[in-house]
Amino acid sequence: MISWTQIQDLHAVERLTEIVGRWFSIDLVYLDEFGRLKNDFDPQKFNFKSYLFKVHRNSPKGKELLLKDVEIALKQIEQTQERMAIFETSLPGVKGMICRLQAEGENLGYIMAYCYAKDDFTSEDGKKVVKELVSYGLISEEAELAVKKLKRIEEIQEEYLKDLVGLFADEVSTYNEEIIRREQIIKDLNSEVSNKYRYHKMIGKSKPMQEIYRLLEKIASSESTILVQGENGTGKELVAKAIHYNSVRKDKIFLAQNCSAFNDNLLDSELFGHVKGAFTGAVKDKKGLFEIADGGTLFLDEIGDTSLTMQVKLLRVLQEGTFLPVGATTPKKVNVRVIAATNKPLKEMIQNGEFREDLYYRINVINVNLPPLRERGEDIPLLLEYFLEKKCKEKNLAEKEISKKCLEKLLDYQWPGNIRELENEVERMIVLASQDQAITPDLLSQKILDSVGGGQVLKAGDQTVGFNINGTLRSALEEVEMMMISEGLKRCNFNKSKLAKELDISRANLISKVDKYDLDKRKKAS
Numbered sequence: 001m002i003s004w005t006q007i008q009d010l011h012a013v014e015r016l017t018e019i020v021g022r023w024f025s026i027d028l029v030y031l032d033e034f035g036r037l038k039n040d041f042d043p044q045k046f047n048f049k050s051y052l053f054k055v056h057r058n059s060p061k062g063k064e065l066l067l068k069d070v071e072i073a074l075k076q077i078e079q080t081q082e083r084m085a086i087f088e089t090s091l092p093g094v095k096g097m098i099c100r101l102q103a104e105g106e107n108l109g110y111i112m113a114y115c116y117a118k119d120d121f122t123s124e125d126g127k128k129v130v131k132e133l134v135s136y137g138l139i140s141e142e143a144e145l146a147v148k149k150l151k152r153i154e155e156i157q158e159e160y161l162k163d164l165v166g167l168f169a170d171e172v173s174t175y176n177e178e179i180i181r182r183e184q185i186i187k188d189l190n191s192e193v194s195n196k197y198r199y200h201k202m203i204g205k206s207k208p209m210q211e212i213y214r215l216l217e218k219i220a221s222s223e224s225t226i227l228v229q230g231e232n233g234t235g236k237e238l239v240a241k242a243i244h245y246n247s248v249r250k251d252k253i254f255l256a257q258n259c260s261a262f263n264d265n266l267l268d269s270e271l272f273g274h275v276k277g278a279f280t281g282a283v284k285d286k287k288g289l290f291e292i293a294d295g296g297t298l299f300l301d302e303i304g305d306t307s308l309t310m311q312v313k314l315l316r317v318l319q320e321g322t323f324l325p326v327g328a329t330t331p332k333k334v335n336v337r338v339i340a341a342t343n344k345p346l347k348e349m350i351q352n353g354e355f356r357e358d359l360y361y362r363i364n365v366i367n368v369n370l371p372p373l374r375e376r377g378e379d380i381p382l383l384l385e386y387f388l389e390k391k392c393k394e395k396n397l398a399e400k401e402i403s404k405k406c407l408e409k410l411l412d413y414q415w416p417g418n419i420r421e422l423e424n425e426v427e428r429m430i431v432l433a434s435q436d437q438a439i440t441p442d443l444l445s446q447k448i449l450d451s452v453g454g455g456q457v458l459k460a461g462d463q464t465v466g467f468n469i470n471g472t473l474r475s476a477l478e479e480v481e482m483m484m485i486s487e488g489l490k491r492c493n494f495n496k497s498k499l500a501k502e503l504d505i506s507r508a509n510l511i512s513k514v515d516k517y518d519l520d521k522r523k524k525a526s
């Protein structure tokens with residue numbers, strides 16, 4: 001696709017347009033590959049070189065003339081199959097020139113030199129043109145002036161004009177080929193970057209993440225059991241999916257089960273299934289997840305929360321590939337790859353007798369240890385960008401941008417380990433920004449503003465964005481009160497008498513509020 005605005009800004013194009021205008025009093029009309037007009041001939045803004053063109057552009061019916069002539073020009077060039085064609089416009093004796101624009105063999109559109117007369121243009125021709133123009137709603141004086149100013153050019157000059165229009169077309173082609181080439185380079189670069197900065201749906205360019213990607217790549221083709229460890233919200237499930245979707249099992253099923261969600265009996269029947277009559281309510285046979293996941297991958301989340309009895313059963317299915325559905329007498333055999341995850345310190349649990357050592361070694365064949373967000377701060381801009389794009393798409397909103405100031409604050413904030421917190425912050429700001437394109441610091445949540453500074457005192461008429469506007473009025477007012485005092489303390493260098501005066505409350509009252517919101521602590525901390 002051609003960018004007409006960029007083309008107009010090209011130095012060579014500017015010069016050529018100027019020369020054609022000055023020497024020949026001719027305008028250049030851009031048409032896309034479908035013959036649609038691409039310049040905006042707003043009579044107020046466009047600097048017309050051809051007076052005839054200007055006046056017919058100005059008349060309400062005159063616009064039709066141009067469209068008619070475009071049609072004639074396109075027909076002409078279609079018929080000749082040449083790069084360039086000269087055509088008779090709908091005004092007698094008035095001509096135009098049209099030239100194809102091409103890049104890499106593709107038709108990009110056309111350039112039209114509009115309009116002129118040959119030097120054999122007679123006064124009779126002139127009269128006909130005036131008549132025609134008047135029928136298009138122009139007053140006769142204007143029509144006569146337009147004809148008078150219409151450029152007559154000789155044969156040889158027409159050849160020059162052809163050269164100039166040809167040069168223009170060459171310039172556009174070169175430029176577009178260059179653009180195509182540059183776009184390809186950018187695309188290549190992008191895929192190189194994205195290969196490095198992401199793995200499956202995981203984002204991050206920090207060293208710890210690069211190491212994780214390398215490890216995941218290495219184990220992609222292995223069939224071993226994997227233990228994924230990491231704090232809450234560090235992406236354990238994401239890793240499990242990345243492993244599955246890069247493995248030979250990728251076309252088979254991926255199932256996830258949170259082992260802490262059920263009590264032992266329910267988990268037992270969920271994982272291994274049961275036979276009819278195994279317990280009250282077991283009205284028919286039910287397949288367990290191990291059976292359903294046969295051939296695929298089963299993600300056992302929160303494995304640290306399983307009971308010791310369950311651990312024995314898990315060990316058996318991992319070692320032998322067999323298990324016994326609840327109430328069954330004959331074991332079943334399956335081929336399931338298990339990926340387990342936990343945020344608990346399993347080694348400590350072994351020491352305390354809460355986790356079986358044999359199971360630990362069985363699941364921990366390969367260990368993926370995910371770093372918390374606070375240990376990979378350099379990934380934050382990438383993650384912000386990623387979540388911003390993702391959430392805007394999800395919510396069907398136009399693209400948004402985080403302002404520089406807002407980004408600075410987001411980067412200053414000491415993020416804990418959980419990526420969800422960052423994700424939620426982005427989501428919240430997008431919702432508050434609503435239709436605005438820019439995400440500004442006033443949309444940041446209070447905890448971030450409080451921590452990095454920049455919480456602003458609310459003035460009458462200010463929007464209450466950034467505050468907890470849900471909940472009760474009282475709690476919202478308290479939030480504002482707390483923020484005003486906290487900001488005021490910093491501003492007055494913790495001089496409470498000064499601040500009490502500013503806020504127009506008694507010193508005793510201020511002190512009791514400082515106690516209530518525990519704001520003196522901040523002094524010690526900062």
Ligand SMILES: Nc1ncnc2c1ncn2[C@@H]1O[C@H](COP(=O)(O)OP(=O)(O)OP(=O)(O)O)[C@@H](O)[C@H]1O
Nearest residue numbers: 201202203204231232233234235236237238419420
């Ligand atoms: N590296 C990452 N890149 C992009 N998004 C991530 C990344 N890590 C985590 N997330 C996102 O953070 C959220 C939490 O990830 P996930 O559920 O995989 O973590 P978890 O460790 O299983 O959490 P929990 O301990 O709470 O179960 C998800 O929305 C996930 O998409």
Ligand SMILES: [Mg+2]
Nearest residue numbers: 233236237301
């Ligand atoms: Mg999880």
